[in-house]
Amino acid sequence: MHIRFWKYVDQRGDSECWLWTGAKDGRGYGNISVGAGESPAKAYRISYEMRYGPIPDGLLIRHRCDNPACVNPRHLETGTQKDNARDMVQRNRQNPKSLLNLRPGAQGFHGAGPQSNGERYGTRS
Structure with missing residues (x-):
């Protein structure tokens, strides 16, 4: 999954948005297949979890940059x-x-x- 994920990321400088180039939903959030017969996962959530670990129960991931296509983990944070x-x-x-x-x-x-x-x-x- 890790290698497949990064082939869909336009990775730029550390402070810039890293744009998801794979499939997106109607609101511009990246989707990636995680397994046969399973619903696609949100790319930004996968990026967060690869960098920081599991998302705590009751929290969601927010984009500091307000760019739904961004998967730069530095632009992602947990919140309610x-x-x-x-x-x-x-x-x-x-x-x-x-x-x-x-x-x-x-x-x-x-x-x-x-x-x-x-x-x-x-x-x-």
Whole structure:
């Protein structure tokens, strides 16, 4: 798996994104087959595990670079879903339409913070 994995990586400088050149899903995340009859694994998760070991239970892998095709382990870190949602808002990656239905106390609302007009997400009428 290790050798097969790296043949699909455009490996550049240590601080640059290493782009996955193999199969990708509809959102641009790399996929790699791990075994016959099994669902493909996410390439960035495999990269993280090869470098740092197993992903702790309850955590996911986040891209510091916000590039879904990146598999540079230096750009990957563990975090919670809440961390990932906070990153999404802070880095302006959210779909504005999906935020219109969020209200304080509603499922999925994480205190998204002020919009450019000073209002909180989901509080506009």
